[in-house]
Amino acid sequence: MRLLSLYAVCAYAFLHLPLLVLTVFSFNQSRFTQWEGFSLRWYTQALADSALREATVNSLLIGGAATLLATALGTLCAYGLWKKKAPRLTGMLYLSLMTPEIVTGVALLAFYQWLFHFLNLHLGMMTVILAHVSFCLAYVVIVVMARLRTMDATLEEAALDLGANEFEAFYLVTLPQLLPAIVSAALLAFTISFDDFVITSMVAGVDSETLPMVMYATARRGVSPVLNAVSTIIVVGLGLLILVSERLQTKT
Amino acid sequence: MKRLRLFFLAPSAVILFALFLIPLLIVAMYSVLSRGAYGGVTPPFTAENYVRIFDPLYLKILWRSFWVAGLSTLICLILGFPLALFISRAGARRGLCLQLVMLPFWTSFLIRTYAWMFLLRDTGLINTALLATGLLRDPLPLLYNDFAVILGLVYGFLPFMVLPLYTNLEKLDPALLEAAADLGARPLTALARVTLPLCRPGILAGSILVFIPCLGAYLTPDLMGGGKSIMIGTLVQNQFTTARDWPFGAALSLFLMALTLGLLYLASKRSSGEDLL
Amino acid sequence: MNRRTLFFAGLTGLAGCSRSLQPRLNVYNWSNYIGPQTVAQFERQTGIHIRYGIFESSDELLAKALTGNCGWDVVFPTNHHVTPLREYNLLAPLDHSQLPNLRNLAPGFQSPEWDPQLTHSVPYMSTSAGIVYNRRQLGQLTRWADLWEPKVKGRMTMLDAQDDVLGACLVKLGHHWNATDETQLRAAQREAIRQKPLLRAYLNAEVRDQVVAGDVLAAQMWTTTMLPVMTQAPQLDFIYPAEGFVRYAESAVILRESPRAEAAHRFIDFLLQPEVAVACVIAEKTGPVLAGVRELLPPELRDHPLLFPAPQDMARGVWLRTMPPTAQRLRDRLWTEIKSA
Numbered sequence: 001m002r003l004l005s006l007y008a009v010c011a012y013a014f015l016h017l018p019l020l021v022l023t024v025f026s027f028n029q030s031r032f033t034q035w036e037g038f039s040l041r042w043y044t045q046a047l048a049d050s051a052l053r054e055a056t057v058n059s060l061l062i063g064g065a066a067t068l069l070a071t072a073l074g075t076l077c078a079y080g081l082w083k084k085k086a087p088r089l090t091g092m093l094y095l096s097l098m099t100p101e102i103v104t105g106v107a108l109l110a111f112y113q114w115l116f117h118f119l120n121l122h123l124g125m126m127t128v129i130l131a132h133v134s135f136c137l138a139y140v141v142i143v144v145m146a147r148l149r150t151m152d153a154t155l156e157e158a159a160l161d162l163g164a165n166e167f168e169a170f171y172l173v174t175l176p177q178l179l180p181a182i183v184s185a186a187l188l189a190f191t192i193s194f195d196d197f198v199i200t201s202m203v204a205g206v207d208s209e210t211l212p213m214v215m216y217a218t219a220r221r222g223v224s225p226v227l228n229a230v231s232t233i234i235v236v237g238l239g240l241l242i243l244v245s246e247r248l249q250t251k252t
Numbered sequence: 253m254k255r256l257r258l259f260f261l262a263p264s265a266v267i268l269f270a271l272f273l274i275p276l277l278i279v280a281m282y283s284v285l286s287r288g289a290y291g292g293v294t295p296p297f298t299a300e301n302y303v304r305i306f307d308p309l310y311l312k313i314l315w316r317s318f319w320v321a322g323l324s325t326l327i328c329l330i331l332g333f334p335l336a337l338f339i340s341r342a343g344a345r346r347g348l349c350l351q352l353v354m355l356p357f358w359t360s361f362l363i364r365t366y367a368w369m370f371l372l373r374d375t376g377l378i379n380t381a382l383l384a385t386g387l388l389r390d391p392l393p394l395l396y397n398d399f400a401v402i403l404g405l406v407y408g409f410l411p412f413m414v415l416p417l418y419t420n421l422e423k424l425d426p427a428l429l430e431a432a433a434d435l436g437a438r439p440l441t442a443l444a445r446v447t448l449p450l451c452r453p454g455i456l457a458g459s460i461l462v463f464i465p466c467l468g469a470y471l472t473p474d475l476m477g478g479g480k481s482i483m484i485g486t487l488v489q490n491q492f493t494t495a496r497d498w499p500f501g502a503a504l505s506l507f508l509m510a511l512t513l514g515l516l517y518l519a520s521k522r523s524s525g526e527d528l529l
Numbered sequence: 530m531n532r533r534t535l536f537f538a539g540l541t542g543l544a545g546c547s548r549s550l551q552p553r554l555n556v557y558n559w560s561n562y563i564g565p566q567t568v569a570q571f572e573r574q575t576g577i578h579i580r581y582g583i584f585e586s587s588d589e590l591l592a593k594a595l596t597g598n599c600g601w602d603v604v605f606p607t608n609h610h611v612t613p614l615r616e617y618n619l620l621a622p623l624d625h626s627q628l629p630n631l632r633n634l635a636p637g638f639q640s641p642e643w644d645p646q647l648t649h650s651v652p653y654m655s656t657s658a659g660i661v662y663n664r665r666q667l668g669q670l671t672r673w674a675d676l677w678e679p680k681v682k683g684r685m686t687m688l689d690a691q692d693d694v695l696g697a698c699l700v701k702l703g704h705h706w707n708a709t710d711e712t713q714l715r716a717a718q719r720e721a722i723r724q725k726p727l728l729r730a731y732l733n734a735e736v737r738d739q740v741v742a743g744d745v746l747a748a749q750m751w752t753t754t755m756l757p758v759m760t761q762a763p764q765l766d767f768i769y770p771a772e773g774f775v776r777y778a779e780s781a782v783i784l785r786e787s788p789r790a791e792a793a794h795r796f797i798d799f800l801l802q803p804e805v806a807v808a809c810v811i812a813e814k815t816g817p818v819l820a821g822v823r824e825l826l827p828p829e830l831r832d833h834p835l836l837f838p839a840p841q842d843m844a845r846g847v848w849l850r851t852m853p854p855t856a857q858r859l860r861d862r863l864w865t866e867i868k869s870a
Contacts, residue, residue: 001341008338011331012352018367019356021377024369060327073263080260089261097461098512100468102489103505107275110478113598122600123416134271137264142457146419151485157323166256188415191357197471206555206600216362217560220585220593232362235355242351248571289854290613291595313869373743375796393683396730417657478730479689481869490865494588496595497861 564808
């Protein structure tokens with residue numbers, strides 16, 4: 001176990017090294033990679049940049065909405081599949097996992113074009129949110145399904161025997177047990193949605209630029225420490241979110 | 253019961269049908285059309301795009317992608333298994349340990365990639381440290397080559413390996429390991445002969461979740477590889493952007509998906525039957 | 530089923546779509562190729578609010594515009610993309626009566642080869658690509674052929690752009706930058722493959738930091754990327770290679786799908802004033818297309834040898850041309866072969 005712990009420390013270091021570097025250099029006075037003194041200028045610049053602010057808000061909105069939808073629908077779907085197999089739906093879920101992002105992006109763009117031919121709509125936040133739901137769904141189903149498989153099915157039967165109807169059995173017995181898995185799935189979905197670039201850039205409209213899109217555009221011209229500052233803010237913010245959610249979970 | 257089941261499955265089915273299946277059919281239609289003069293699609297229908305895939309140039313790119321993705325998956329497995337093992341044995345802190353694995357992934361992956369590039373460059377942190385200790389005279393070429401690409405891919409997809417492995421490990425009955433110990437097995441032996449075989453579903457799930465995105469990856473190989481070599485993901489991406497050869501891009505994508513479907517099918521045959529879904 | 534129906538010419542269908550009531554113009558431009566105050570000035574002067582979006586490559590723009598209802602009104606493709614956009618009927622014809630400032634265009638830009646009557650596009654700025662290199666460590670470079678020399682091995686980059694790499698190889702062999710002949714193109718491809726062992730990577734603007742830091746000693750690079758940092762990096766030099774080089778002209782066009790043609794014209798007309806254009810030149814070191822801008826520049830930029838090269842140097846530059854489809858396909862394939870070699 002000690003060896004394992006040592007390895008784990010190295011592994012975590014590997015995972016977090018770029019993050020650390022990012023954070024350290026977000027406080028760098030200089031634009032370039034030589035350390036030239038501590039400074040908060042990139043943070044002030046980041047917070048003052050309206051495009052960046054707007055993109056972050058967009059990303060959070062899209063991530064939040066897509067996560068809610070995907071988690072809710074995905075949980076229901078996993079439960080339904082657990083009860084009884086549905087090969088065609090499972091097949092579609094598999095396929096959606098396997099499609100390269102660029103294909104999903106182009107396909108969705110093409111689909112939206114055809115749709116908008118008949119409706120007077122445009123690419124925008126809704127199109128991005130729906131796109132995100134469609135590719136997050138499979139991940140949620142996998143995570144929840146993994147938990148369902150380890151669950152004791154007899155508990156539900158017991159509830160049914162005791163007079164509950166099927167929906168109550170699900171809601172009062174199974175769902176509470178699934179809660180940790182649902183939270184994990186939600187976090188996973190949010191991460192995937194927040195970080196998505198390829199699909200989003202294809203279906204985003206004029207008003208729905210997300211943070212990865214803005215970062216990519218900026219980074220194409222040479223990395224600016226402003227991006228470091230933004231990343232650090234995000235990690236700290238979301239890290240706090242995790243901590244809070246952990247606290248809430250252990251309380252229940 | 254039927255009605256309830258409908259309630260549970262219908263929304264997902266509708267979403268997937270409308271936002272996944274139909275778009276995919278549109279792409280399939282593109283793949284049998286011809287390329288417009290400057291891009292886009294136009295009649296006549298043709299199978300030429302699929303025939304073109306079997307050109308040695310593209311097969312070579314496909315082969316290289318498989319090789320890179322396979323190696324990355326293997327390394328992810330080797331690096332990820334001990335980590336998953338550690339987390340599953342972390343007791344009360346396992347939730348936190350798991351979250352720590354995911355935390356880096358909430359920065360934009362692009363920024364993480366650029367952070368790696370910054371670390372690996374000739375004047376980057378790693379080389380500067382190595383030169384300072386006097387171990388080297390010239391900087392190591394750590395960036396813009398296959399090593400960097402695989403590092404980038406492994407780094408990017410490690411959580412996708414760790415999570416399923418951990419889920420699998422967590423479900424294992426500790427009594428089994430106790431029994432093995434009682435029967436005289438040393439920890440390492442118990443690991444190899446009891447734990448690992450029981451982890452096959454997790455290993456399979458993790459490998460699939462890593463291999464497939466690696467195969468279709470394009471930003472990481474392009475950035476870390478310096479654009480010097482080309483993987484299938486980049487090739488597809490190019491068709492939809494610079495080359496504007498949508499039909500060929502569509503054909504390539506569908507071909508790639510068919511290949512991965514085939515692999516999945518083979519993998520499911522060899523597994524003990526427990527699938528991801 | 531003709532091309533147009535496949536092209537989701539719901540372009541017209543979208544004309545009636547509802548948007549915010551405040552007059553607004555959606556402008557899609559290169560990330561920094563505009564004066565810092567230009568948008569604010571326009572908004573103040575006309576009351577039209579501008580939503581300014583940015584892209585990083587004209588290919589990206591073309592791909593988005595090709596899909597038909599991307600939502601942008603005024604966009605700035607590079608000159609060689611004007612023809613495809615026009616052929617696909619994606620551009621609104623320009624109403625010259627709404628563009629009185631067209632008369633400010635410099636003589637060389639009044640009748641460009643890609644749009645002689647300026648029916649659909651208006652030149653906005655000009656840039657080019659050459660070689661930036663570290664003079665202290667490499668001595669003087671003068672030609673593309675210098676990038677094939679052993680002394681740059683491992684420390685040299687080329688642009689990750691097929692037109693630029695193939696073009697450089699073509700002129701190195703004595704052909705035309707915009708060549709379409711198969712034999713010439715294949716020879717150029719062989720040259721590029723020959724160069725690959727010396728090449729560190731195919732990189733675009735992101736390599737600038739490495740050039741300044743000295744990681745990379747020579748790079749094929751755009752003027753607008755390098756010029757802003759040249760003053761702080763005296764060890765660097767930028768040249769327009771002797772065998773020839775390429776020039777780009779970013780042009781303003783109005784997308785046919787736009788329901789705000791009048792506001793779009795006003796914006797373009799606004800940009801055609803020397804006082805407005807000079808801000809962009811000062812901020813981003815782009816090449817001006819209007820007469821009278823040079824005089825408004827501060828002295829250090831007025832006679833800058835890279836912004837305003839001597840006529841004999843400029844004569845070696847050619848405008849990037851739209852490739853006919855068969856040549857484009859060949860070039861695409863050759864680029865894939867170069868990349869996978």
